[in-house]
Amino acid sequence: MEALILQVVVMTCFGAVLYTYLIYPLVLVCIAGVLRIARLALHGSDPRNPHVLRDSTLPAVAVIIAAHNEEAHITARIENLLALDYPAQRLHVYVGSDGSSDRTGELLAAFDDPRVRGIVFPHNRGKASVLNDLVARTDQEILIFSDANTHFGSAAARSLVAHFADPRVGCVSGELRLARTGGDNQDSLYWRVEQFLKFFEARIGGLLGANGAIYAIRRELWQPLRADTICDDFCVGMNVAAAGWRLVYEPSAWAGEDTPETITDEYRRRVRIGIGNFQALVRHPEYLWRTSIGTAFAYLSHKVLRWIAPHLLVIGLVGSLLLGLESRPWLYFGLLQLAGYLVAAALWRASRAGHSIPRILRIPVFLFALNWAFLVASVGYASGRYSGSWRRTRR
Template sequence: MLDLLLISVVVLGIGGVLYSYALYPFVLFVVAAMAQAKRDAAFVFKKQDRRKTRAQAQDLPHVAIVISAFNEERHIVERIDNILGLDYPADKLHAYIGSDGSKDRTAELMARFDDPRLHALPFVENRGKANVLNDLVSRVQAPIVVFSDANTFFATDALRRLVEDFEDPKVGAVTGELRLNGSGGDNQDSLYWRIEQFLKFFEARLGGLLGANGAIYAIRRELWMPLEPDTICDDFCVAMNVAAAGYRVVYEPRAWANEDTPEHIGEEYRRRVRIGIGNFQALIRHPEYLLKTSAATAFAYLSHKVLRWIAPHLLIAALLASAILALDSWAWALFTALQILSYAAAAAALAATNRGV
């Protein structure tokens, strides 16, 4: 009985990780293809026009871009110029940028701009991004709020593309596409980012898009829910709050922005650790992301997010169970050794990468 339980731990642990990373993309592709085929068949019989038309200036909604900046003197001037130069009616665009107690010249550089569209708020105290976002959004009157970062730069027509999907009253949030610029040809996110874009595209087609890209996404102002002050993954929570409220979160790849990747993998490692903590925070704090969202969103959430978040725990449990089984079986001893070797190889690869190999 004990052996059966231990074997189940190994199979479920390793199987869950393999499913999330290797099998899920194929399952998602098939399910999304079936859903698309159903919509195509309905289109053929209903004869409705599905093509989007570019909105005219008089039809565009008022938009507010919200950015929390901390020690961004390197980017803030170029970022503000980027916003003010967007192809969007000047009387319908406002930007709310808050310096979150920056220790450099961010606040000073923001103050140099004299444009009625820019609302520069030099907060003296460092309160954290969630608090700054709560403060900034509370000042917004526009029906559409666009969130971004100080080191991100929008394509000229990004806003127009982003707001088009809000013509559908069922759409509550729209996330654009972030294009990463590698530094010195060492783009740490390249393969990962392509896989994530693949998953995002088909999850959106299925109606189960998860969260948003913090660099470029928008929501209806009426759906904003103030964030807990210690929220780490704010973009994920903001978009999932919209999904939990019964609205669709859609992906608009034509609305894109550029951002540089970290120059060193150490920076990316620290960022991922912080995001990992934020993931567990969201998992524990917001059960409604699983219980009150659509079936498609719940399916994607479990497969793409939750299983990945707990993958290390599943692998550790599988290793421990294998080690116990190895006490009485050479086959399990070999399997346990293979697991240990795989982790040792990963550690060696990381060490080599840190040395610049």
């Protein structure tokens, strides 16, 4: 009886991992297809297309950027924003330098355009605190959030704002486009898969949070963030969803960013984001019951199970080896898992040492690194050894 229970636990763990990575995307596409057919049958057309607004009806927007040691990007970033295809008198830029030790504050002060308001905060307090302070200084109807090291497509602001003509929409997330590199980091491929899921999750009314590189909310829906919040974009978007408003995904509103060449360049960022993921999971259980059915379904299937996947795999490995004490097939299955993890770890170690790995192995090694980062992040969150202060990475 005990062996049977352990077998069920092991297979459930592996089934959950298989579901979140392979089965869920297929289920998601099917549900989205059925809902689209239903909408066409009811309305005769897809009612999701945003309105086209004339310049005279466009709302005033505030683009908000928190920056730390961004002297390499900040000038080009502000110039990119000022060149957007949006009425100049309705576009305002708020940039906060959070205790930067480089020339970020000096470069901000060099802008004499009345649309740009640069605030230099002398002490490094973390991104969430800067965002809170910048939002408090705005009075525009729509807030657009972005990062200092990205650039917007010229129509980005218009594409985001058009959706707010629908009074049910509270948040609009744009699309982050990662430039490919010739290195072994597969983050750009992984991100394209994430964009695929985001598109169909939006179709079922289950968009999860927003992308920090480019998203907008109604100012009235802003909720101040706790100072140590790490995944601010996710929490801002999910707070809007939990308040009963619609979240929309608009791929034509895009922001560009470079992808680091190596897996190592991504690792620290992944660990930090992972800590933020577990932080949000523990602090905001309401995201599972105060949001729509579509959002709760996507959150559990896409996010929660993905975050705990390495823990499920560890349980599956230990369970397989325990069953292997009395069953040779289970022993072989457990040893096969262990061998696979050891090979992936060795290849990842080689990649971190600067060695190139075969192209065919880059995706499994990337997935190993991703899940290892989630595992390390869970320990980091449980230990409490983290803060909301900045951590510089190449992305």
